Amino acid sequence: MKTNKFLTLAFSFMALLAVTSCVENDDYSVPESQGNEENAALNKLLSKIESGEVELQTITQVKSNFVQYEATQFVSEIAVKGYVSSSDETGNFYKEFFIQDSPTDPTQTLKVVLNQADTYNQFNKGREVYIYLKDLYIGETNTGDDVVTIGGKFDTFDNDVLEMTSNQIPNHLFRSTTTETLMPVELELSDVGEEHIGMFVKLVNVQFPAGLENKPYVDPTDDFDSQRSIESCSDAGSFTLESSTFAAFKNELLPTDGKGSISGIVNKTYDGYDLIINLNTTDDVVMDGFRCDPLFQDSFSAANLDKWTTFSVTGAQEWYYNSFGNPSDSATMNGFASGAQTNEDWLISLPIDLSSVPSAFLSFQTVKRYGGNNLEVFYATDYTGGNPNTDGTWVALAPTLDTNEGSWSSWTDSGSLDLSAAAGGNVFIAFKYTSTSSAASTWEVDNVKISAE
Incomplete structure (x- = not known):
């Protein structure tokens, strides 16, 4: 770690009762407005940005602090703004979301990890989000995977960045009242690269292999993540769709009767070796053309x-x-x-x-x-x-x-x-x-x- 900081772990009964979501009942609809406390916290940050007390940096500037294999603490008064690109509404993401620097034609992204489930209730897809970065960490949740992540703590054993705690979230993570419609970046399979990690993209001119007919998105024998191949109709390219075994759509059958597009978030496998795409929802899988099966x-x-x-x-x-x-x-x-x-x-x-x-x-x-x-x-x-x-x-x-x-x-x-x-x-x-x-x-x-x- 770059900044020496003694971390004290305090466990108490009250910590078990900490609120981890802005929604405290069974109403999981996206809120139309913010509470007074949330508005006040955001307005305070925006006021500091306007006065120059806090510097609003671009995601590119923030990522310049990233050092592979290290967890680096922010010590300056800086913040960053982005638009949520992922959604955990279907259970395919868990206690994390990605932000990108623009609703259209994005160039940079960040991953955010936090001790809060069902984040779509507050940080829904397209939501404009501000992160006050001082005292948070930038690094990787799986050291060496190159997925640049913002978190609240770090693991002293392997320098992995850990989630923002429920007590940190209200002081560092703020949503505005703005929700934008994200326009996916359209890509052929051969064009997908590490620069697209965290972006909402649309893979075009693709299909699932015919051999996956009558197969669900998730292999029922898998424990955590399940992978399904995607093939290109433009060239010899192939790619991998990865879905959580906890995803609500895990038993839905793959649409193998046509070709079309798949929209989702470019990500890495857990070991960090391979690029994959994760779905926000199966509504983003559109197979409306004739198959391109080869001779x-x-x-x-x-x-x-x-x-x-x-x-x-x-x-x-x-x-x-x-x-x-x-x-x-x-x-x-x-x-x-x-x-x-x-x-x-x-x-x-x-x-x-x-x-x-x-x-x-x-x-x-x-x-x-x-x-x-x-x-x-x-x-x-x-x-x-x-x-x-x-x-x-x-x-x-x-x-x-x-x-x-x-x-x-x-x-x-x-x-x-x-x-x-x-x-x-x-x-x-x-x-x-x-x-x-x-x-x-x-x-x-x-x-x-x-x-x-």
């Missing part, structure tokens, strides 16, 4: 290469199924074994039927690790199963490939590759890997798709 697809989720054949021309290493991918599972080739080895290995699809379409397009994703040759990608219509150097007329394609040799997560979309010259019959897709005794990359291939449009 061929392999995400390697069957844990095998049964849709492919492997042909090793040179070297002992071969293509293999790998449980790691995007988000999991891939076809992988690595020519390194006690040092770089000379290899030429082909991964060739079984025949794919294009007889019913006038045009077709291939897409896939790759990640490259370590220095070495690039993959080569081909298609043929006359391959018969032999050595691909002499069997088949292979036409080279020009995909976009991963160039970041230092990351396992730099998955790169190939772009849409035209196979129309092969339409009307069968086509074979081939990935050719080569390595030398001085350089052997690892290549992972995932989410291979051939579509008619």
